[in-house]
Amino acid sequence: MRVRLLDIAHARSGDKGDTANVGVLALRPEWYQVLDTYVTRDRVADHFSGLISGDVVRFELPNLGALNFLLHGALDGGGTLSLKTDAQGKVVSTALLRMVIDVPDDLANRLKLPPAPGPRAPVAR
Numbered sequence: 001m002r003v004r005l006l007d008i009a010h011a012r013s014g015d016k017g018d019t020a021n022v023g024v025l026a027l028r029p030e031w032y033q034v035l036d037t038y039v040t041r042d043r044v045a046d047h048f049s050g051l052i053s054g055d056v057v058r059f060e061l062p063n064l065g066a067l068n069f070l071l072h073g074a075l076d077g078g079g080t081l082s083l084k085t086d087a088q089g090k091v092v093s094t095a096l097l098r099m100v101i102d103v104p105d106d107l108a109n110r111l112k113l114p115p116a117p118g119p120r121a122p123v124a125r
Helices: 029-038 041-047 092-097 105-110
Strands: 002-004 009-016 019-026 056-061 066-071 100-102
Touching: 009 092, 019 029, 019 092, 029 066, 029 100, 041 056, 041 066, 041 092
Parallel strands: none
Antiparallel strands: 002 100, 009 019, 019 066, 056 066
16 A cells, blocks of 8 residues: 555654754554654655755654654755755655655555555555
């Protein structure tokens, strides 16, 4: 089943120099396992491909039901140097919530995950 992060998680983001910091929090405790399994460092790096010039680092916070990502080279030098519209990374969380993940149907149904709207098209991996 295709699932939008927007439907199963909340996110916040900000900046630390040239690095965007994005926290993703499961909306229900039982949905954290989906984030932990399917929102990988590689998937996030692919999602932001062409928008960041550095590495992506992932931290797990299971006691909070959350993941935290550092997107290095995301802010074109940071708030005081960048000419980007969002030089402080405030909308990076919204961009991440647009990610769609593939979750096995049996797991998605057991956890009562909301399916992504629209046709069932393949998700980039």
